[in-house]
Amino acid sequence: MAVTEEILYIQAQENLSNYISLAQTTLAQILLVIRRTMSGSQFVSALETNFYVGYPPLNVGDWSQPKMFPVVSGNCSCFSISGCQRSAHIRDSQDQLIVVPEMIIDCYIVDSTLASTLECYYDLACFQFLHNSSTEMESLLSTYVNNHFLIRY
Known part of the structure; x- marks a missing residue:
């Protein structure tokens, strides 16, 4: 058959x-x-997405050692186990904040991945925007490094 x-x-x-x-x-x-x-x-993300290292304000606490502070977004703190979901944004070349479609930022990268659809990675226009934004940032960083950290022989 x-x-x-x-x-x-x-x-x-x-x-x-x-x-x-x-x-x-x-x-x-x-x-x-x-x-x-x-x-x-209670892992601390190396990307400082849930906690960051800093010093307390001058009038509060001990300045002899840096402290860990939770990332706070609005009225949400990454000290909470439930996380702090928010939309991902990127600054364009005109310094305007652009929302990345269906991409979520959270305290842990794994939570961000679970909450996001990641559609921007398979939508060509969105992916090109992300790529162009990262290229602009790379260019800005390399210019900054070249201007401030020149190595002279």
Whole structure:
């Protein structure tokens, strides 16, 4: 019995959809395990997305050692285990804040990944905007470094 091209195509699409769904579910489960481990162990993100190192105000506390302070966004503190979700923004070349579609910032990167759709990475226009923004930032940083940290032989 011969299988028509249409039936073969439909079966292939169903198999692909099932595989994608399984991969998404597996990734979400792995990220949730990582999130629970990080939250339970009270990890501090190296990117300072949940806590940052600083000194207390001059009139408060001991200035002999830096302290860890939670990142605060509005009335939400990353000291809370529930996190602080907010929209991701990027500054454009005119110094305007642009919202990155469906991308969420949170206290831990794993929480940001779980809350975001990541559609900007597969939308060509959005991806190009992100790429151009990172190129501008790289250019600004290298100019700053060249102007302030010249190495002379």
